[in-house]
Amino acid sequence: MSIIVNTQKEIKNLKSFSTAAERFEGSHLLCPGCAHSIIVREVLNATNDNLVVSASTGCLEVCTAIYPHTSWDCSWIHIGFENSSTAMAGVETMNKALRNKGRISADTPQPKFVTFGGDGSTYDIGFQWISGCFERGHDFMYVCLDNEVYANTGGQRSSSTPIGSSTTTAPAGSHSYGEKRQKKDIVSIMAAHGAPYVAQVAPNKWKDMVTKIQKGFSTYGPVFINAMSACTTEWKFAPNQTIEVSDLAVDSLVFPLYEIIGGRELNITYRPKNVVPVRDYLGAQPRFKHLFKPEYEYLIDEWQKRIDERWVFLQKREEIRM
Amino acid sequence: MNKRVMELKEVEVWDGNMANSQAFRQADVDVVAAYPITPSTATVENYAMFHANGYIDGEVMMTESEHAAMSACVGAGAAGGRVATATSSQGLALMIEVLYQASGMRIPVVLCLVNRALAAPLNVNGDHSDLYLTRDSGWISIDAFNPQQAYDMTLMSFKISEHPDVRLPVISNQDGFMTSHTAQNVIPLEDKVACDFVGPYLQVNALLNFDKPVTHGVQTEQDWHFEHKAKQHAALMASKKVILETFAQFKELTGREYKLVESYNLENADIAIVCLGTTFETAMLAIDQLKEEGINAAVVAPRVFRPFPLEEVAEALQNVKAIACMDRSAPGGTVGTLYNEVSGALFNTPARPLMSNLIYGLGGRDMTVAGLKDIFRNLDKEAKAGKLSGKIQRFIGVRGPELSFYDAQGDVK
Numbered sequence: 001m002s003i004i005v006n007t008q009k010e011i012k013n014l015k016s017f018s019t020a021a022e023r024f025e026g027s028h029l030l031c032p033g034c035a036h037s038i039i040v041r042e043v044l045n046a047t048n049d050n051l052v053v054s055a056s057t058g059c060l061e062v063c064t065a066i067y068p069h070t071s072w073d074c075s076w077i078h079i080g081f082e083n084s085s086t087a088m089a090g091v092e093t094m095n096k097a098l099r100n101k102g103r104i105s106a107d108t109p110q111p112k113f114v115t116f117g118g119d120g121s122t123y124d125i126g127f128q129w130i131s132g133c134f135e136r137g138h139d140f141m142y143v144c145l146d147n148e149v150y151a152n153t154g155g156q157r158s159s160s161t162p163i164g165s166s167t168t169t170a171p172a173g174s175h176s177y178g179e180k181r182q183k184k185d186i187v188s189i190m191a192a193h194g195a196p197y198v199a200q201v202a203p204n205k206w207k208d209m210v211t212k213i214q215k216g217f218s219t220y221g222p223v224f225i226n227a228m229s230a231c232t233t234e235w236k237f238a239p240n241q242t243i244e245v246s247d248l249a250v251d252s253l254v255f256p257l258y259e260i261i262g263g264r265e266l267n268i269t270y271r272p273k274n275v276v277p278v279r280d281y282l283g284a285q286p287r288f289k290h291l292f293k294p295e296y297e298y299l300i301d302e303w304q305k306r307i308d309e310r311w312v313f314l315q316k317r318e319e320i321r322m
Numbered sequence: 323m324n325k326r327v328m329e330l331k332e333v334e335v336w337d338g339n340m341a342n343s344q345a346f347r348q349a350d351v352d353v354v355a356a357y358p359i360t361p362s363t364a365t366v367e368n369y370a371m372f373h374a375n376g377y378i379d380g381e382v383m384m385t386e387s388e389h390a391a392m393s394a395c396v397g398a399g400a401a402g403g404r405v406a407t408a409t410s411s412q413g414l415a416l417m418i419e420v421l422y423q424a425s426g427m428r429i430p431v432v433l434c435l436v437n438r439a440l441a442a443p444l445n446v447n448g449d450h451s452d453l454y455l456t457r458d459s460g461w462i463s464i465d466a467f468n469p470q471q472a473y474d475m476t477l478m479s480f481k482i483s484e485h486p487d488v489r490l491p492v493i494s495n496q497d498g499f500m501t502s503h504t505a506q507n508v509i510p511l512e513d514k515v516a517c518d519f520v521g522p523y524l525q526v527n528a529l530l531n532f533d534k535p536v537t538h539g540v541q542t543e544q545d546w547h548f549e550h551k552a553k554q555h556a557a558l559m560a561s562k563k564v565i566l567e568t569f570a571q572f573k574e575l576t577g578r579e580y581k582l583v584e585s586y587n588l589e590n591a592d593i594a595i596v597c598l599g600t601t602f603e604t605a606m607l608a609i610d611q612l613k614e615e616g617i618n619a620a621v622v623a624p625r626v627f628r629p630f631p632l633e634e635v636a637e638a639l640q641n642v643k644a645i646a647c648m649d650r651s652a653p654g655g656t657v658g659t660l661y662n663e664v665s666g667a668l669f670n671t672p673a674r675p676l677m678s679n680l681i682y683g684l685g686g687r688d689m690t691v692a693g694l695k696d697i698f699r700n701l702d703k704e705a706k707a708g709k710l711s712g713k714i715q716r717f718i719g720v721r722g723p724e725l726s727f728y729d730a731q732g733d734v735k
Contacts, residue, residue, distance in 0.1 A: 050532040070537035075529040078539035083393035090397025132386030
């Protein structure tokens with residue numbers, strides 16, 4: 001089968017990028033300040049190619065495809081909560097079959113296949129489906145909109161919820177500091193599938209993000225993108241603070257930006273000039289406010305220690321190139 | 323890509339699984355996405371072997387679960403091509419969520435359901451508990467009683483499912499092991515004839531048509547959900563016409579005639595059983611043998627389980643005095659499905675036959691000719707006496723003390 005390699009879209013500056021022709025329209029019901037729409041625009045605007053998009057049940061889906069309206073000016077499908085990855089695998093496989101059979105002519109450019117799921121559908125309920133798709137090697141990009149909580153249903157914990165966060169199913173109370181488990185390391189898990197390209201991105205670092213999305217689009221095989229999506233509603237910061245909170249996340253190294261190529265080669269893609277204390281990141285979000293009580297201060301210190309160790313680990317991984 | 327042509331004999335010896343696999347191959351399916359489970363595994367294994375040997379130029383996608391298999395079928399179907407899968411029992415139970423999504427999204431899919439008991443206790447043998455689990459899923463459901471019919475039904479399922487007036491997924495049922503693993507003579511069509519009969523896939527709102535982007539799988543709440551489900555039901559009910567047309571075209575091509583409701587010896591029968599699957603053919607033997615005893619019995623089986631042929635069932639059973647509805651599934655605290663549906667079909671008609679509900683054959687327990695003869699003899703007694711010989715619902719062929727439920731109220735008959 002011949003693979004038509006499409007020319008990469010040239011992105012000169014933020015102005016031209018942000019005013020690109022939209023296939024994700026402005027009319028949707030996402031909260032003011034929601035990072036999902038920023039991420040989706042940055043992903044879709046990174047290419048001019050034909051697109052098929054799938055979405056899991058979640059904030060993005062319920063806010064963009066309520067009959068008789070749609071926010072999508074591209075082919076789009078939603079089936080359920082857990083199976084958006086496999087829905088896309090089906091589309092990608094059909095594309096392959098119809099090309100094999102000559103029902104799609106060989107000179108038709110290859111479309112791009114992109115799946116969006118929240119952390120609930122990625123880390124938790126849809127994990128098996130994603131793992132299956134990555135093992136089978138489907139040519140698509142899976143983007144996790146990681147807001148560390150089941151935001152669509154009112155803020156329940158997921159396995160992406162970080163320790164100490166207060167959620168409706170693991171609330172902070174007189175006898176609890178909230179979530180007891182550390183966030184699952186989904187990026188390493190997906191890299192361990194041997195995926196050709198895996199990366200963590202944040203929409204506030206748009207240049208880093210669009211570079212990675214374009215790398216992903218030019219990669220043949222399954223690509224996993226973990227996109228930090230600051231959630232004004234459940235992280236409980238003001239809607240005009242999305243970019244500021246996101247900056248704190250990457251500058252404190254709580255969300256380090258890096259990529260892993262072929263499951264082995266790790267590159268750190270953003271090194272903050274001034275690393276911000278984790279305390280500052282946590283302090284900007286009322287979901288963590290109880291951690292600043294004297295009895296829980298130790299959790300912030302432990303968190304800082306873990307982040308420091310993780311940063312050392314990432315740099316060592318980068319250094320040894322394996 | 324050129325695929326190899328398979329030379330078939332005029333009469334092949336195929337089991338029900340091979341019949342499915344060959345129908346998939348001849349229908350030129352674009353994507354088969356599946357996960358193995360007894361007893362439907364061989365449907366997919368045979369197909370994978372055809373693929374490995376160059377007889378298929380579509381894609382075979384072996385997923386990590388049945389839920390994923392059906393999810394992939396919906397995605398692939400929405401993309402704009404012909405899709406199929408096969409499963410049984412627990413696999414069907416796992417994919418049930420996506421069955422509702424497939425029909426609600428109006429995606430044509432053919433699912434070969436090789437009927438098997440649902441756990442617990444774990445059991446790999448045939449009964450109809452998985453078939454009944456699909457009752458309200460919005461799929462067309464067609465039943466084959468032997469491998470020839472499995473081939474015929476699976477082939478026709480594509481044509482029915484993809485018809486522009488239908489656009490609904492179809493289940494092609496057959497009994498686990500009794501049909502799926504019993505090799506019998508099957509008269510196949512030549513590859514080209516079969517493929518032409520099914521016809522080319524007609525794309526509707528295809529995701530891969532980039533000239534006309536579409537949104538599949540939207541949300542509707544109280545403002546629109548009811549209208550969507552009502553239209554879906556209306557389409558399922560209207561599919562009867564396309565099913566009948568397809569049966570007629572198939573008869574013209576092969577001489578093999580199928581009806582919405584199949585029956586044997588109904589013309590002069592005083593009594594009848596209603597059943598699904600292989601029990602139909604076993605009953606034919608029992609009926610023939612009972613003629614010597616002066617018992618004139620019939621068997622009636624819905625060929626098409628969904629949309630349920632209510633009028634045709636009622637019409638078929640107008641002249642019998644006693645009916646035993648035989649349900650091969652644990653009824654879960656009520657009367658069996660066939661009893662319910664047949665009673666419902668007859669209620670607004672002049673006929674008031676004695677109605678009993680026999681629960682039988684769970685987990686592959688045999689229903690023999692001798693067993694059916696006993697059932698018919700008892701029905702005959704009931705018809706002559708004008709009353710039921712026991713409670714309405716009786717478990718047949720189960721060990722231990724007699725198990726029966728529900729008393730007939732008042733003076734029946």
